[in-house]
Each structure stands twice: as structure tokens, then as C-alpha cells.
Amino acid sequence: MTQAQNDILDLIIIGGGPAGVTGGIYAARKKLKTVLITGEFGGQSNVSPDIQNWIGTPHISGADLAKNLEKHLREYESTEQNETTLIIEHPSLAAKVEKTNDIFKVTTSNGTEHNAKALLYTAGSVRRKLPAKGADEYEHKGLTYCATCDGPLFTGRDLVVIGGGDAAFETAAQLLEYAKSVTLLNRTDKLSADAVTIEKVSAHPNMTVITNADTTEVLGDAMVTGVKYKNTETAEEHSLECGGIFVEIGMIPNTEILKNINDVLDTRGRIEVDPWTQQTKVTGLWAAGDCTNVRYHQNGIAMGDATKAIEDIYSVLKTK
Numbered sequence: 001m002t003q004a005q006n007d008i009l010d011l012i013i014i015g016g017g018p019a020g021v022t023g024g025i026y027a028a029r030k031k032l033k034t035v036l037i038t039g040e041f042g043g044q045s046n047v048s049p050d051i052q053n054w055i056g057t058p059h060i061s062g063a064d065l066a067k068n069l070e071k072h073l074r075e076y077e078s079t080e081q082n083e084t085t086l087i088i089e090h091p092s093l094a095a096k097v098e099k100t101n102d103i104f105k106v107t108t109s110n111g112t113e114h115n116a117k118a119l120l121y122t123a124g125s126v127r128r129k130l131p132a133k134g135a136d137e138y139e140h141k142g143l144t145y146c147a148t149c150d151g152p153l154f155t156g157r158d159l160v161v162i163g164g165g166d167a168a169f170e171t172a173a174q175l176l177e178y179a180k181s182v183t184l185l186n187r188t189d190k191l192s193a194d195a196v197t198i199e200k201v202s203a204h205p206n207m208t209v210i211t212n213a214d215t216t217e218v219l220g221d222a223m224v225t226g227v228k229y230k231n232t233e234t235a236e237e238h239s240l241e242c243g244g245i246f247v248e249i250g251m252i253p254n255t256e257i258l259k260n261i262n263d264v265l266d267t268r269g270r271i272e273v274d275p276w277t278q279q280t281k282v283t284g285l286w287a288a289g290d291c292t293n294v295r296y297h298q299n300g301i302a303m304g305d306a307t308k309a310i311e312d313i314y315s316v317l318k319t320k
């Protein structure tokens with residue numbers, strides 16, 4: 001079903017990950033006239049073989065989770081016979097966002113245009129990938145980008161964390177609860193994490209921090225067995241045996257198409273939101289999930305933030 005060119009909807013949602021799907025379901029149940037545009041369903045944890053913190057379901061693959069999210073959303077999809085309010089554009093990417101006279105216009109990669117009074121942006125982010133030989137090959141075979149998601153699977157092993165910011169040190173702190181040892185490798189001599197965090201985590205007897213260590217190769221057979229790194233000052237090469245690698249070298253928010261709208265993004269390209277309402281500094285624009293400046297990144301957090309956003313959108317559109 002397509003939207004007539006000049007219809008003004010209540011809401012456009014961009015993204016079909018946990019945040020976007022949650023937004024779509026809540027919006028449809030509140031009878032907000034909504035279009036949801038997404039490239040794919042499920043979001044970043046799609047690739048996970050075994051998600052163990054989807055509360056209420058002890059084990060589910062990312063692929064099954066994505067199917068369930070899409071199925072649940074489509075229960076509310078508008079059809080010719082069914083006078084409900086949700087239009088789903090999939091697979092389709094939002095290519096342009098404009099705001100004129102309090103109305104948002106989103107143009108998709110298929111050339112469709114949608115106009116609405118409110119926009120909920122949930123296009124997520126991508127993890128910055130480790131630029132080392134073997135990193136792609138060993139992803140999900142001992143190399144992972146999420147300690148909260150996968151950490152307990154690595155109990156009793158010698159582990160490596162790559163990165164030097166707060167996320168890397170917080171990952172190390174989590175892993176120290178069950179790892180035999182944690183070695184943190186940071187490419188430069190400067191650790192960017194908070195000084196108190198560095199001091200506290202580094203003081204753990206099973207923790208080692210190595211700076212000027214540029215990870216060059218992930219070693220393994222069927223699974224990860226170690227890493228190679230080069231000392232950036234001496235060019236000396238080193239190998240380190242380990243039973244798992246956690247990469248925390250940053251996230252890249254999918255916010256390119258908002259760059260033409262003033263006051264939305266912070267210096268790292270994340271959408272700044274008021275955590276009380278999920279409103280941005282631009283009237284009519286809300287955001288939720290990993291594309292925002294939220295501190296932690298989990299499916300449950302993205303869904304909770306999108307729920308909050310829809311409650312607020314409804315309140316602003318219908319009662320203010």
C-alpha cells in the first residue's frame with residue numbers, strides 16, 4: 001500500500017530494528033497514522049547465533065528474533081480490507097529528510113515521498129570493525145563486539161579486549177568477573193577512558209593493559225586462539241594466546257541523512273535526545289536506540305526508548 005502523495009501522516013518511523021519495530025507496534029496500537037521505512041528487520045543482533053538476554057526466552061538466534069519482530073509488526077500492517085493505520089515500506093531506505101513548516105518529508109531510495117507531523121528516527125548504528133587480518137573470518141568464532149551479549153560464554157578463558165575508551169574498560173570490568181585474565185590492547189599511548197575507570201579496572205590482579213599495541217592479526221583454527229600486535233614505537237611484533245577477543249573501538253551511527261538538519265547531531269554524529277522524552281532539539285523529531293547518544297546499547301534499551309518516544313509523540317500530537 002502506498003501513501004497518496006499529499007497525505008499528511010501522524011508519524012514516519014525510519015528503521016526496523018528493535019527500536020523501530022517497537023515504535024511501529026506502539027504507534028499502530030494508538031491508531032497513529034504511521035509509515036515505517038526499513039532496509040531490513042531485526043537490526044544488529046541479526047547475526048548472533050544465540051541471544052541469551054532476550055528476557056522471557058533463554059535462547060533465540062538473531063535470525064529468529066528478526067522474524068518474530070517482523071511478524072509481530074505485520075499484525076498491525078494496513079491492508080486494503082483492513083482499516084488499520086500502519087504502512088510498512090520494506091525493503092527501502094530513507095534517503096532524504098527535510099522539514100518545512102512543521103512537516104517532515106522523507107524520500108526513500110525507491111523515490112516514494114512521505115509527509116508527517118512527527119518523525120521517529122531509529123536507524124541504529126554499525127560497530128567499527130577491527131581492521132586486522134582475520135578479524136572478519138573469526139567474527140562469531142571467538143571474536144565479538146559485545147561483552148554484555150556474549151561475555152558469559154567465555155568463562156574461565158584468557159581474553160583480549162581491544163580499545164582504550166570507557167566502553168573498552170567497562171567491557172574488561174565485566175569480563176574480569178568470569179575470565180581467567182583480561183589483556184587490553186590499545187593502539188596509542190593515550191587511553192581515552194575516564195581516569196577513575198582506568199585506575200579501578202587496571203588494579204584488578206587479573207588485568208593487564210598494553211598501550212602502543214596495534215592489533216595486526218587474529219589467529220585461530222576453528223576458533224580464535226590468539227592475536228598478533230605490533231608495538232607502534234619499536235615496530236616489534238608480538239603474539240598473545242587467548243580464548244576470545246572483544247572489540248570496543250567505537251560505533252558509527254547511521255545518521256548521515258540528518259546532517260542537513262541543524263542542532264540534531266552531536267560531534268560524534270549521534271542524535272542528542274532528552275532521555276525523559278526521547279525528543280531531539282528539533283520540534284517534531286524524536287529518536288531512539290543506538291543512533292542516539294544513549295550510554296548503553298542493548299535490544300531492551302532500544303525498545304524501551306522507542307516505547308518512551310511513542311508515548312511522548314502521542315501526547316504531543318494528540319493532547320498538546
Ligand SMILES: Cc1cc2nc3c(=O)[nH]c(=O)nc-3n(C[C@H](O)[C@H](O)[C@H](O)COP(=O)(O)OP(=O)(O)OC[C@H]3O[C@@H](n4cnc5c(N)ncnc54)[C@H](O)[C@@H]3O)c2cc1C
Nearest residue numbers: 015016017018019040043044094124149289290297298299
Ligand atoms: C554482533 C552484535 C550482537 C549483539 N547481540 C546482542 C544481544 O545478544 N543482546 C542485546 O540486547 N543486544 C545485542 N546487541 C546490541 C543490539 O543489537 C543493539 O543495541 C540494537 O540492535 C539497537 O537497536 P536499534 O533498533 O537502535 O538499531 P539497529 O539494530 O542498528 O537497527 C537499525 C535499523 O535501521 C535500519 N536502517 C538503517 N539505515 C536506514 C535508512 N536509511 N532507512 C531505513 N532503515 C534504515 C536497519 O536496516 C535496521 O533495521 C548486539 C550487537 C551486535 C553488533
